[in-house]
Amino acid sequence: MTGKAEPGEGILAHPTGARSLRVREAVLRATRDLLWEGGLPAATVDAISARSGVSKATVYKHWPTKTAVAAEAFGRHMAETVPLPDTGTARGDLAEHVRQVSAFYASPAGAVFAQLLAACVTDPEGAPYFRAYFLHGRREAAGTLWERAVRQGEADPSVDVETAIDVLFGPLIFRLMSGHMELTPGEADAISAAALDGLLRHG
Amino acid sequence: MTGKAEPGEGILAHPTGARSLRVREAVLRATRDLLWEGGLPAATVDAISARSGVSKATVYKHWPTKTAVAAEAFGRHMAETVPLPDTGTARGDLAEHVRQVSAFYASPAGAVFAQLLAACVTDPEGAPYFRAYFLHGRREAAGTLWERAVRQGEADPSVDVETAIDVLFGPLIFRLMSGHMELTPGEADAISAAALDGLLRHG
Amino acid sequence: MTGKAEPGEGILAHPTGARSLRVREAVLRATRDLLWEGGLPAATVDAISARSGVSKATVYKHWPTKTAVAAEAFGRHMAETVPLPDTGTARGDLAEHVRQVSAFYASPAGAVFAQLLAACVTDPEGAPYFRAYFLHGRREAAGTLWERAVRQGEADPSVDVETAIDVLFGPLIFRLMSGHMELTPGEADAISAAALDGLLRHG
Amino acid sequence: MTGKAEPGEGILAHPTGARSLRVREAVLRATRDLLWEGGLPAATVDAISARSGVSKATVYKHWPTKTAVAAEAFGRHMAETVPLPDTGTARGDLAEHVRQVSAFYASPAGAVFAQLLAACVTDPEGAPYFRAYFLHGRREAAGTLWERAVRQGEADPSVDVETAIDVLFGPLIFRLMSGHMELTPGEADAISAAALDGLLRHG
DNA sequence: ACGTAAGCGAGACGGTACGTCACGTCTTAAG
DNA sequence: CTTAAGACGTGACGTACCGTCTCGCTTACGT
Numbered sequence: 002m003t004g005k006a007e008p009g010e011g012i013l014a015h016p017t018g019a020r021s022l023r024v025r026e027a028v029l030r031a032t033r034d035l036l037w038e039g040g041l042p043a044a045t046v047d048a049i050s051a052r053s054g055v056s057k058a059t060v061y062k063h064w065p066t067k068t069a070v071a072a073e074a075f076g077r078h079m080a081e082t083v084p085l086p087d088t089g090t091a092r093g094d095l096a097e098h099v100r101q102v103s104a105f106y107a108s109p110a111g112a113v114f115a116q117l118l119a120a121c122v123t124d125p126e127g128a129p130y131f132r133a134y135f136l137h138g139r140r141e142a143a144g145t146l147w148e149r150a151v152r153q154g155e156a157d158p159s160v161d162v163e164t165a166i167d168v169l170f171g172p173l174i175f176r177l178m179s180g181h182m183e184l185t186p187g188e189a190d191a192i193s194a195a196a197l198d199g200l201l202r203h204g
Numbered sequence: 205m206t207g208k209a210e211p212g213e214g215i216l217a218h219p220t221g222a223r224s225l226r227v228r229e230a231v232l233r234a235t236r237d238l239l240w241e242g243g244l245p246a247a248t249v250d251a252i253s254a255r256s257g258v259s260k261a262t263v264y265k266h267w268p269t270k271t272a273v274a275a276e277a278f279g280r281h282m283a284e285t286v287p288l289p290d291t292g293t294a295r296g297d298l299a300e301h302v303r304q305v306s307a308f309y310a311s312p313a314g315a316v317f318a319q320l321l322a323a324c325v326t327d328p329e330g331a332p333y334f335r336a337y338f339l340h341g342r343r344e345a346a347g348t349l350w351e352r353a354v355r356q357g358e359a360d361p362s363v364d365v366e367t368a369i370d371v372l373f374g375p376l377i378f379r380l381m382s383g384h385m386e387l388t389p390g391e392a393d394a395i396s397a398a399a400l401d402g403l404l405r406h407g
Numbered sequence: 408m409t410g411k412a413e414p415g416e417g418i419l420a421h422p423t424g425a426r427s428l429r430v431r432e433a434v435l436r437a438t439r440d441l442l443w444e445g446g447l448p449a450a451t452v453d454a455i456s457a458r459s460g461v462s463k464a465t466v467y468k469h470w471p472t473k474t475a476v477a478a479e480a481f482g483r484h485m486a487e488t489v490p491l492p493d494t495g496t497a498r499g500d501l502a503e504h505v506r507q508v509s510a511f512y513a514s515p516a517g518a519v520f521a522q523l524l525a526a527c528v529t530d531p532e533g534a535p536y537f538r539a540y541f542l543h544g545r546r547e548a549a550g551t552l553w554e555r556a557v558r559q560g561e562a563d564p565s566v567d568v569e570t571a572i573d574v575l576f577g578p579l580i581f582r583l584m585s586g587h588m589e590l591t592p593g594e595a596d597a598i599s600a601a602a603l604d605g606l607l608r609h610g
Numbered sequence: 611m612t613g614k615a616e617p618g619e620g621i622l623a624h625p626t627g628a629r630s631l632r633v634r635e636a637v638l639r640a641t642r643d644l645l646w647e648g649g650l651p652a653a654t655v656d657a658i659s660a661r662s663g664v665s666k667a668t669v670y671k672h673w674p675t676k677t678a679v680a681a682e683a684f685g686r687h688m689a690e691t692v693p694l695p696d697t698g699t700a701r702g703d704l705a706e707h708v709r710q711v712s713a714f715y716a717s718p719a720g721a722v723f724a725q726l727l728a729a730c731v732t733d734p735e736g737a738p739y740f741r742a743y744f745l746h747g748r749r750e751a752a753g754t755l756w757e758r759a760v761r762q763g764e765a766d767p768s769v770d771v772e773t774a775i776d777v778l779f780g781p782l783i784f785r786l787m788s789g790h791m792e793l794t795p796g797e798a799d800a801i802s803a804a805a806l807d808g809l810l811r812h813g
Numbered sequence: 814a815c816g817t818a819a820g821c822g823a824g825a826c827g828g829t830a831c832g833t834c835a836c837g838t839c840t841t842a843a844g
Numbered sequence: 845c846t847t848a849a850g851a852c853g854t855g856a857c858g859t860a861c862c863g864t865c866t867c868g869c870t871t872a873c874g875t
Binding site for chain 1 (some may be wrong): 406
């Protein structure tokens with residue numbers, strides 16, 4: 002898996018070899034802990050280096066930016082926790098998923114997510130890592146849900162997967178980033194309802 | 205009017221008086237220029253101070269954070285440029301507005317917007333300024349459009365204004381921040397169509 | 408005295424003001440201690456900063472290079488300890504001075520001197536500080552001796568002061584730097600004798 | 611001959627064998643070029659390794675320190691260019707030699723010499739190499755001159771060879787290292803005159 | 814002739830210091 | 845009492861070079 006490119010993201014290369022593997026593991030573990038304890042601001046390269054026992058210079062040989070490290074560490078850690086809902090109806094599944102993601106954003110881990118997303122704006126080198134190691138997985142899960150919904154005939158097949166995902170989750174992210182509205186389960190439901198049924202009257 | 209609180213945002217206080225007015229004007233003008241030239245990274249407090257002739261200490265007496273200064277400067281400058289569309293139909297107006305906002309995000313000023321939004325995540329003191337001086341105005345404009353659409357009977361009155369706005373523009377912001385998709389006019393149309401008509405089939 | 412240029416060395420400028428004075432004092436004291444404990448290698452800017460309580464950035468605002476700091480600190484400390492010999496004859500005074508300087512070079516402080524002189528080769532920015540704050544004082548003292556010797560009619564007035572000094576002390580420095588010969592009192596006497604009487608036979 | 615100890619310097623050992631010879635040659639050639647192009651600072655071990663095609667580990671199997679490599683490379687290159695003067699008189703020979711050495715110190719190669727001498731202060735492991743591969747040869751040449759002068763009856767036989775050499779060339783080195791005076795031919799003559807005739811009046 | 818061990822190229826690694834940058838606080842003196 | 849000017853502490857940045865190391869490859873030697 003070392004240095005393997007993520008689909009659609011070009012090559013996110015690292016040094017290879019046995020020693021490198023040890024280094025990568027130590028760095029990612031230390032970074033994950035730091036993120037957990039103090040968010041992105043705590044995950045300074047110095048701190049990562051100190052805690053992992055890997056020298057700063059070596060960190061920079063593996064990742065272009067601290068954002069990249071943090072993104073990969075965060076993505077690794079989150080990758081395991083993606084249970085897809087199965088309520089019987091596509092509408093139920095999608096709404097439930099929005100509710101879950103909203104709850105995630107409202108959690109401490111959500112704050113880290115926001116910090117990482119923010120960091121991507123400033124750090125174009127790190128952004129691909131965030132997309133590859135975190136966003137990609139999440140979007141793939143949501144995409145699965147969406148395609149199932151289309152197959153079941155509930156979802157509008159003329160809507161692009163990407164568009165659908167953005168319309169469902171973009172609102173949550175908007176609120177997360179700007180803080181203009183809260184991310185309660187109720188709000189999540191309101192958003193998913195509006196997105197699924199549309200803003201205009203029909204019929 | 206100086207230092208007046210923005211609706212819903214508590215008190216964003218500044219020192220008052222004639223000299224203060226001069227200071228505020230000089231700082232905001234200098235900051236605007238710097239933002240324009242090099243984005244948020246260029247709008248260093250030192251740079252703002254140097255260019256405006258206002259000392260750093262004074263800047264910090266008027267604003268809590270450099271983000272606050274930048275947010276206000278950006279908001280001031282953008283406030284004038286918000287023409288609301290009038291195509292005849294609510295659907296047309298909303299779609300057109302999404303297209304306009306999308307184009308704005310894709311522009312250089314959009315990059316500054318992204319940087320500011322990102323900064324708000326890290327800087328809770330500055331965030332209210334961004335909301336008050338920029339977001340608020342934008343959301344108010346969109347809200348006007350939405351309420352007109354409701355009055356015309358085209359929009360679903362059961363959808364909250366805030367929800368509607370977030371569903372329409374959240375997707376754009378998601379893409380802007382994470383960079384996973386482009387912000388072309390075509391994409392903007394796809395998004396507004398999906399949001400307005402809903403993701404599920406109906407009928 | 409702050410920021411005052413040393414004669415013949417152009418302007419070795421520092422920030423001025425009361426706070427600066429405190430900073431300079433703290434830095435020089437800390438540096439002197441570090442030099443004493445571990446020589447130039449121990450006097451890293453980080454260590455100086457840590458021990459003096461003055462931030463690294465501030466150190467770099469006062470001195471261009473760690474060599475400069477060390478040179479000034481060393482010179483300050485050494486300035487007080489320059490007793491000029493008075494044996495009655497010029498020959499005796501000069502020989503005695505060579506013996507003293509030789510002993511100094513052979514001492515721990517002499518090692519620091521060697522390190523500083525070596526550093527000047529690599530660091531053209533720091534060299535003037537070494538000349539101004541250390542060498543200048545030493546050469547002035549030796550020059551005094553020499554001029555007294557000329558007035559007394561013992562020394563050859565056709566020999567330039569600078570030349571005389573270099574011929575007397577250059578050999579010691581050569582040995583100190585390259586380590587090809589020891590710096591015992593006996594060797595010092597041999598050198599001063601050779602320099603004072605000349606290498607060729609005469610008469 | 612490889613790895614043979616230089617006189618008076620203990621054993622400066624290298625690995626032996628046919629391959630080793632190739633390695634040594636490549637390294638020394640590359641180092642010489644680098645020294646020539648950018649002085650000691652350019653002669654990084656990495657650079658030497660890269661340019662010579664010899665791996666860093668191998669370099670360190672042959673030499674204890676980068677100073678050692680540089681010293682040997684420099685000495686090798688300089689070994690060929692030591693023409694001894696023959697003016698007819700010992701005084702003329704010695705003065706001429708001082709003039710030549712002074713010119714050498716003032717040349718680009720002289721700067722490298724200064725850097726190497728400086729490096730020896732910090733690097734006790736490399737110093738013997740500099741003495742063995744460069745200084746030794748130079749001092750031997752000067753010693754030859756001196757002994758000829760003694761045999762011819764011009765030089766004072768009571769002066770030790772080493773002392774004589776140091777008195778003649780120490781002043782040049784002092785100036786070279788500290789930069790307090792220039793190294794013009796005129797200065798060289800003043801120095802040799804003072805050293806040869808002595809600083810005191812006689813007769 | 815054929816392993817088998819030494820010598821080697823490649824380059825990752827830990828370590829240490831470097832010099833820089835921007836933030837936000839503080840001090841001083843002028844108005 | 846507000847300013848301008850700017851020094852200062854703090855904390856992180858990314859880089860550079862050192863000297864050590866690990867890994868296979870390839871040479872050349874010993875049996």
